[in-house]
Amino acid sequence: MRMFRNLKIIVFLILLIGVFVVLNLSGFTKNIKNFFYSVSSPIQKTLWQAGKNTSDFFSGIIEIKTLKKELDSLYTKNQELLGEIVVLKELKKENETLKEALDIELQKDFQLKIAQLIGKDISQDSILLDKGQKDGILKGMPVVTSQKMLLGRIGEVYDNFSEVILISNKQSSFDAKISEKEIFGVVRGKGNQELYLDLIPKEKEVSKEDLVITAALGGIFPQGLLVGKIKDVRKTDIEPFQTAEIEPEFNLKNLDYLFIITDF
Amino acid sequence: MTKKIIFCIILFYILILIQTSFSVYFKVLDLIPNLVLIAVVFITLFTPQQWWGVSAALIGGFYLDIFSLSNIGFFGFYTLVLLLFSFLSKIILQKYVRIPLFKRI
Numbered sequence: 001m002r003m004f005r006n007l008k009i010i011v012f013l014i015l016l017i018g019v020f021v022v023l024n025l026s027g028f029t030k031n032i033k034n035f036f037y038s039v040s041s042p043i044q045k046t047l048w049q050a051g052k053n054t055s056d057f058f059s060g061i062i063e064i065k066t067l068k069k070e071l072d073s074l075y076t077k078n079q080e081l082l083g084e085i086v087v088l089k090e091l092k093k094e095n096e097t098l099k100e101a102l103d104i105e106l107q108k109d110f111q112l113k114i115a116q117l118i119g120k121d122i123s124q125d126s127i128l129l130d131k132g133q134k135d136g137i138l139k140g141m142p143v144v145t146s147q148k149m150l151l152g153r154i155g156e157v158y159d160n161f162s163e164v165i166l167i168s169n170k171q172s173s174f175d176a177k178i179s180e181k182e183i184f185g186v187v188r189g190k191g192n193q194e195l196y197l198d199l200i201p202k203e204k205e206v207s208k209e210d211l212v213i214t215a216a217l218g219g220i221f222p223q224g225l226l227v228g229k230i231k232d233v234r235k236t237d238i239e240p241f242q243t244a245e246i247e248p249e250f251n252l253k254n255l256d257y258l259f260i261i262t263d264f
Numbered sequence: 265m266t267k268k269i270i271f272c273i274i275l276f277y278i279l280i281l282i283q284t285s286f287s288v289y290f291k292v293l294d295l296i297p298n299l300v301l302i303a304v305v306f307i308t309l310f311t312p313q314q315w316w317g318v319s320a321a322l323i324g325g326f327y328l329d330i331f332s333l334s335n336i337g338f339f340g341f342y343t344l345v346l347l348l349f350s351f352l353s354k355i356i357l358q359k360y361v362r363i364p365l366f367k368r369i
Contacts, residue, residue, distance in 0.1 A: 009351060016347070020340030029339040036330045040281060047285035055289035119284045121332050128284075192294065253289060 034132075034158040041130060041161070044118045055253065110222065111263040113137070117255055118161075125169035125191055126152075129258065132160045142221045142261045149249045150214060150225040151258060164258075167227065168193045168248060175217035176227055178210045187212065187227055187246065195228070197244045206233050206244050222264040265315070272307075272323050276300055280327040300324045301346075308350045309357070317354060321346035 023029050060067075113135060119128035131137050141154045143164045152166040165172055172189040176197060185200040200206055210230040216223035232245040279299040287296055304324040308317035325343030332342070 013344075013347065017340070017344065020338070020344070024339050033330050043281055044285040047281055048288075051286040051289040054286075119331070120288045121284070 030156070030158055033156075034160060037128065037158060037161045041118050044128075045116070048118060052253070110261045112259040113262050115143075115162075115258050115260055117252075117258060120252065121163070125166045125172075125189065125193065126155060127164045127166065127252070129162050129164060129260070130160070131260065132158045132162050134159050136262060137162045137260055138262075140220070142225070142264070144225060144259050144261060145250055145255060146257065146259065147249075148225060150221060150227050151250050151255075153220065154260065162260075166193070168195045174220045175215040176212050177215040178206060178230070179213045181206075181210065184215055184217070185244075193248060193252070195246045195248060197230070197246055198241065200242045200244060202235065202240065202242055204242075206230060206242065208232070212246055222261065268316070269319055269323075272319055276303065276320075276323045276327050279303055279324075280331050284331050300328055304346050304350070308353055314350075314354050317350040318347065321350040 023032075113131060115129040115131040115135075115137075117127055118130050121127065129137075129143070137154055137157055139154055139157055143151045143153060145151060150167060152164045152169070152172065155163040155165040157163075166189070167174070167187065168189045168191065170189050170191045172195075173186055175184065176187040177184045178197075181204070183200060183204045183206060185197040187195055188198050189195050197206075197212055208230055212227040212230065214221040214223055214225040214227060226249055228246040228248040230244045231247040233242060234244065235242040283296070283299045287299065290296075301324070304317075304320045307320040311317060322343060325340075325346040328342035328346075329339050
C-alpha cells in the first residue's frame with residue numbers, strides 16, 4: 001500500500017516536472033506572468049506607496065533625535081554649498097555656451113522612456129517596471145534614475161511589464177572606470193544591493209570616495225553613467241589584481257519613476 | 265477541502281503581494297522575510313493531513329515562480345523545491361519524530 005502511495009507521488013512529481021519543462025520551452029510562462037502582473041499591478045502600486053508611507057512615518061519617529069543633529073550639520077553644509085552654487089552657476093553658463101557651440105545635448109545622446117517601479121523581487125536584486133514590449137522595451141536596455149545613476153538593465157520583457165536586473169545582481173558584470181583617473185575595471189554584483197570593482201591593475205592608485213562610472217568598452221551601457229563610489233579597497237600580494245567595494249548611489253526606497261534608455 | 269484550497273489561494277496571493285511590494289521597506293537583519301515560504305513551512309509542519317502541505321507548496325511555489333526571478337531561470341523551480349520539502353518533511357516527521365501533535369487517537 002505504502003509502496004503504491006510512494007509510486008503515485010513519484011509519478012505526480014515527474015508529470016509536474018514535464019508540465020514545467022513544456023511551459024518553459026514553449027515560452028507560455030511569459031503570458032502567465034504578464035496576466036498575473038496585469039491583475040496585480042494596481043494592488044502592488046497601492047501597497048508600494050503604503051509601504052513607503054509607513055516606512056517614512058516610522059523611520060521619522062525612530063530617527064527624531066539624530067534628525068536634530070543632522071539638521072544643524074546640514075545648515076552649516078548648506079551655507080558652504082550656497083557658496084559653491086554661485087561658482088557652479090558661473091561654470092554652468094560657461095558650459096551651456098560650450099554645449100551650444102558644439103551642438104551636444106544629453107537628450108540627443110539618449111532616448112529615454114519613463115517607467116514606474118511597481119514591485120521588487122524577493123532576491124532583492126531585480127525590480128519590476130510598468131513598461132513592456134508594447135511600449136518598445138527590449139531585453140538589455142539600460143535603466144537609470146532621473147539623476148542619470150545606473151540602476152541595471154532590462155532582463156525579461158513581458159507585454160506590459162519588464163524585469164530589471166540590478167547592477168548588484170550576481171549575474172551582472174560590466175566594464176567601468178574610475179572617474180578622472182582612467183583606471184578601468186569590471187563591476188560585478190554581489191547580491192543584496194552590493195557590488196565591487198574587480199580586475200583593477202595593481203599598480204594603479206584607487207582611493208575611497210572615488211566615483212565609478214560606466215565605460216564604453218563592453219557596449220552594454222553607455223559610457224559616463226554613475227555607478228557608485230569606492231567604499232573600500234582590497235589589495236593583496238598574492239592576487240594579480242586589486243578589488244574595491246562600491247557603494248551604489250541608488251536607493252530603491254526613494255525611487256518611484258525610472259528611465260529606460262531605448263537608444264544610445 | 266475546496267473551501268480550504270480557495271482560502272490557501274487567496275492567502276498566498278495576499279502574502280506574495282505584501283512580500284513583493286509592502287514588506288520591501290521593512291528589512292529584518294538586512295533581509296526581506298519570505299512570507300510565502302514561512303507560511304508553506306508552517307502549514308506543512310503543523311497540519312496533520314498531507315494534502316494541506318502539498319496544496320500549500322503547490323500554490324505558494326507557483327506564486328513564488330510568478331513573482332520572482334529564479335536564480336536558474338526555470339519556471340517551476342520554487343514549486344518543485346517546496347513540493348519536495350513538503351513530501352520529505354512529512355516522511356521524516358511520520359517516521360522519526362514522535363510528538364503529541366502527530367499522535368493519532
